[in-house]
Amino acid sequence: MNKKQSLLFSLVRGTAAILIALLVTTLLIFICADAPDGASLGAAISAKLTQTGGALHQLLIGPAFRSNGSISAKNLSDILAAMIPTIFTGLATCVMFSANQFNLGAEGGIMLGAFVGALGAIYLGLPAGILPVVCVLIAAAAVGAMMLIPAVLKAKLGVSEMVNSLMLNYVVMYFIKYLLNTHLADKSKGQVQSYPFQADAAIPQLVDNGSKLSWGFIVALVFVVLTALFMYRTRWGYAIRMIGINQDFAMYSGMKVGGIVILSQVLGGVLAGMGGGIEMLGRYTAFSWSALPGYGWTGITVAILAGNNPAFVPFAAFFMAYLDKGCNLMSTYSGIPAQLIDIIQALIFLFFAAEQFLSRYRQKLVVRNTQAELKSKAAQTEGSVK
């Protein structure tokens, strides 16, 4: 299969995966839609259909367009703002999964990053320009250090990084909840939250419409480029991808596998932590997360949609943020719970990651291609014989 064909195949496959997910979504919405009491079967079905149509409209078109057809700038900036944390967790997951390290700690990582960033924003006494930068950097460093735990245990003792990172997520969450409830709580507030951040710590906004689209978005895009360059243009990135493809080969060709295993997870942690810090300082004025935010799991979906290629992460993150926004709009307008996003996400995720999904179609493409090649070769040799 040549490059063009394999690109075409990926496109068809991706579209098919999304279509299947949307089909199931439509079915679910149809089932949820309520019919008027005592209506005849036909009337009930048509009422349900109109509701389903309305809900789908909110889900798919609502995020981009207003009801009068003009583009909704506010919704779009909301979506871009929502991409900031998932770009970072997506990148983190890309780096770790590329090395075949199934570290699922981006979830706890982004919470810890947000928390450490918040601590810096509350307590560090630094000049205005430097403060947010330092906060984000210490957030990144803290989560990088946290990832050392599963990474070193995996590299040195062969303990599953997956189980350890999952456990760490809970430990981090309770640790933060403990500190937030006791030593760091702002007792003057009705809800559990930290003291407010210093005004200088806030990351400036790109647009001032309440979307919370901060300069963090630009930083996220810069890190997309940096991570892509790192993964595909440096020795370390090559090594990370190589142990993901074939660890034994990497070892026998002289790579220090243990070191690379650690490097990939620590880098993942640094990216997740940075995302947490930026999200916290760009969006909030005090820390009040009392549960894991879920960005880590969305990050995994993003990485899978992007095929573990950092360059595609922003597109995948946009897609997920768009759907998420759509689900929220839908639940506001038609009363269908927004958690539908989790089901859609899981379905798209499953089909995207399925290597053999539509493999028969690929087989056909390959066969057709080879036949055409053979024919042209035969024609050529015939010509030369003559």
Added chain:
Amino acid sequence: MLLQRIFTTDFFFSILRITAPILFATLGAVIGEKAGISNIGLEGIMMISALFGSLTAYWTGSWAAGVLLALIVGVIVSLLMGFFSFNLKTDIILTGVAVNMIGSGGTLFLVKVITQVTEGTALASTTSLITKSVQVPSVNIPLLKEIPILGDILSGHSVLTYLAFLLVFLTWVMLYKTPLGLNIRSVGENPNAAASVGVSVLRIKYIAIGLSGAMAGLGGAYMSMYYAMGWSQDMVAGRGFIALAAQAMGAGEPLGSMLAALVFGLAQALGIKVSSLGADSNLVSPIPYLVTILGLVVFALVGRSRARQRHSAAALQAAAAK
């Protein structure tokens, strides 16, 4: 005496009560891992089964129907996982992640849709639906009950608690004394070798993941119909993941994994006890997760030093032979 206040018969009773759901999931992990399947979807399956189990119990008014349906749902979800992993070749870990997504958010969607609880009424749950009459019943064991301390600890548990510990034995019998177990183990150890002697690897893998899902389904039923009265969001709280750790610490054997699950049960029971004596629950709650990490490390260290000993013993023998 603080120790006396902690180590009461109630405390040991609670260890068994807390261990049971972890044990169900652990057995699921054991069976899966024996067939070479890392089922990290156990967590999600437990959530989904817990929801459907509690709803069915409410609708039918029968706890047995609820447990049965939870088990069936567990099997169905795990077979779907199998379809994606074995037929469509999705990485089994990613399939598990997807099931966990459905388990955490999708179940909340379902509960809102099914019970018609809308966003306004705070947290949707089925806690009001499960009452004493549809809770999994507790049984007193006739003779055991009379024994002074032991009776208080071992008698009076729910039917499912006894089933969990009975299943440890049954799983061992299944794995080591039946042809099916032999097939499962051979598929896990070397699928190519198994295929070459005519074992249908795909079929065995489906059976293994189905059994694994059935265990998680029972664990889910236990959570929503006995441990707590009804389903609530994130109620499984990582027990499916802890089960994976218990499996690893038990070296994948039913009995060893049961002991590891008991350690986690102990850690959690201790945590609950300590927090009831006034410690901060946020400090106490992470204990089982920390114990898991520590346990895995200790297990790996022990395994490593054992391997070294074996290695040096073999070297000594070789030297003596010369």
